[in-house]
Amino acid sequence: MSKLDCLFLHPSTTMRVRQRGSPQVEDRIRNVIMPMGTIAIADLLEREGYSVKIIHTGLERMLDHSFSVDKILEKYDATVVGIDLHWYAHGYDAIQIADISRETTPNAFVVLGGFTASFFAEEILEHSNSVDAVIRGDAEIPILELMRQISTHKLENVPNLLYRDGKSIKQSKNRYIASTQDLNDLCYSNLPLMENWHNYIKLTSENDALQPKLKTQGWVCIGRGCTANCSYCGGGSNAYKIISGRESPIFRSTEKVLETISRFEEMKISCLYIDFDPYPSNRNYYLELFDKIRREKIDIGAQFLLWSLSDSSLLKEFKKTFNPLFSTITLSPESGSEKIRKINRSFFYDNAQFFHWLDHAKEETVPIELYFTSGLSEETYEDFKQTLMFCYKIKEKYPMVINMVCNPIVLEPVSPRFLHPSQWGITLTMPTWRDFYVTYKKFAFGVSVLSRLGYQTKDLPEGEIIELSKIFNENFG
Numbered sequence: 001m002s003k004l005d006c007l008f009l010h011p012s013t014t015m016r017v018r019q020r021g022s023p024q025v026e027d028r029i030r031n032v033i034m035p036m037g038t039i040a041i042a043d044l045l046e047r048e049g050y051s052v053k054i055i056h057t058g059l060e061r062m063l064d065h066s067f068s069v070d071k072i073l074e075k076y077d078a079t080v081v082g083i084d085l086h087w088y089a090h091g092y093d094a095i096q097i098a099d100i101s102r103e104t105t106p107n108a109f110v111v112l113g114g115f116t117a118s119f120f121a122e123e124i125l126e127h128s129n130s131v132d133a134v135i136r137g138d139a140e141i142p143i144l145e146l147m148r149q150i151s152t153h154k155l156e157n158v159p160n161l162l163y164r165d166g167k168s169i170k171q172s173k174n175r176y177i178a179s180t181q182d183l184n185d186l187c188y189s190n191l192p193l194m195e196n197w198h199n200y201i202k203l204t205s206e207n208d209a210l211q212p213k214l215k216t217q218g219w220v221c222i223g224r225g226c227t228a229n230c231s232y233c234g235g236g237s238n239a240y241k242i243i244s245g246r247e248s249p250i251f252r253s254t255e256k257v258l259e260t261i262s263r264f265e266e267m268k269i270s271c272l273y274i275d276f277d278p279y280p281s282n283r284n285y286y287l288e289l290f291d292k293i294r295r296e297k298i299d300i301g302a303q304f305l306l307w308s309l310s311d312s313s314l315l316k317e318f319k320k321t322f323n324p325l326f327s328t329i330t331l332s333p334e335s336g337s338e339k340i341r342k343i344n345r346s347f348f349y350d351n352a353q354f355f356h357w358l359d360h361a362k363e364e365t366v367p368i369e370l371y372f373t374s375g376l377s378e379e380t381y382e383d384f385k386q387t388l389m390f391c392y393k394i395k396e397k398y399p400m401v402i403n404m405v406c407n408p409i410v411l412e413p414v415s416p417r418f419l420h421p422s423q424w425g426i427t428l429t430m431p432t433w434r435d436f437y438v439t440y441k442k443f444a445f446g447v448s449v450l451s452r453l454g455y456q457t458k459d460l461p462e463g464e465i466i467e468l469s470k471i472f473n474e475n476f477g
């Protein structure tokens with residue numbers, strides 16, 4: 001038995017589904033991408049002299065069906081067990097890991113972190129005795145301080161901590177908000193802290209399954225925060241203010257990001273995943289970064305997500321910089337209706353501007369992926385028909401658009417729609433932490449649920465919102 005200071009256990013979403021054409025059921029692992037910060041936090045603790053390991057429980061189950069969390073907990077017998085709960089879809093699985101930890105290693109201190117855990121911290125501690133504390137907001141310095149204080153039990157000294165104190169719950173007084181310098185001091189490329197990381201980089205989408213493939217992916221942390229408040233998004237400007245007290249976005253320096261990218265190249269990662277663009281009217285940061293990547297002659301591809309349209313120079317520079325094999329630019333117009341896009345998306349562009357941008361991408365032959373959605377506020381059947389017509393036009397005129405996907409919006413905690421449903425013309429069907437937890441528990445056991453998305457709009461019931469996305473994907477998938 002080895003004794004570890006901190007064991008990070010990453011949950012995935014378990015979905016029990018019936019096999020096609022058979023009464024047999026099987027468990028599928030979903031939402032397999034891990035928050036980038038877990039690597040950086042684990043690396044920070046290791047540099048400070050603590051023994052640390054990350055186990056991705058979903059990946060381990062994919063690799064070995066007999067994998068069990070209790071055996072891992074027994075093996076490492078950690079002082080602190082850290083469970084990331086950033087995305088609500090991991091809610092049930094995260095608490096299950098906490099419960100197993102309490103049974104198997106009752107003396108381990110179980111701490112949760114991430115956006116979902118931060119927002120629902122009080123409810124989580126109220127409902128789950130297996131969780132000792134939740135770090136709310138930025139977690140780097142708080143978890144380091146927790147490791148220092150764990151033997152003395154002076155938890156009031158740990159910033160951003162909501163914790164149990166006997167039968168009551170207490171909030172520590174100090175607030176920690178990560179600065180640019182703090183982000184620059186972190187290392188996001190120490191993947192070997194994770195067991196089987198060679199297999200993790202083969203998981204390139206949330207619902208991926210392990211299979212032999214050439215593409216490997218590395219998520220690049222560029223910064224934190226957003227300036228916008230899209231109706232459906234739980235990671236917008238107000239959400240950051242509520243959860244971590246962050247007033248405006250911060251960026252890592254291009255030199256530090258370059259170090260990460262260079263390390264990813266050495267690790268044989270073929271495609272970067274970059275999803276951080278809070279100032280679409282000024283992309284100088286990326287022009288500088290791309291220039292540095294070229295100067296260093298780093299040979300790597302990139303899936304680059306734009307949060308709004310760009311000028312043609314960004315497209316040109318992107319093309320010049322990245323290996324073309326897996327490189328794409330992704331944009332989310334969400335709807336073909338300008339009216340609906342304007343209501344729901346903060347960084348608005350009209351259809352003429354959008355097609356002008358696609359013309360540039362066509363000239364530069366940059367592969368484009370487009371994401372759409374159903375269930376937006378104020379959206380009717382007629383609006384969705386406009387989305388379909390819009391996409392027929394794209395399909396006809398733009399052969400470099402390699403992928404168009406539509407997914408029904410799911411309710412994100414802390415999004416404007418979650419916080420003010422009536423203003424956004426929706427009715428919530430999952431208003432509390434308990435609702436998210438129970439829904440995902442039912443998914444894990446293959447039990448039918450009353451609501452999958454967490455809301456219905458005043459114009460469309462949930463089943464029809466799901467059906468619209470299905471119709472889209474039958475036409476364009």
Ligand code: SF4
Pocket residue numbers: 226227228229230233234235236237307346347
């Ligand atoms: S969806 Fe909107 S609010 Fe959310 S991160 Fe993107 S731009 Fe910001």
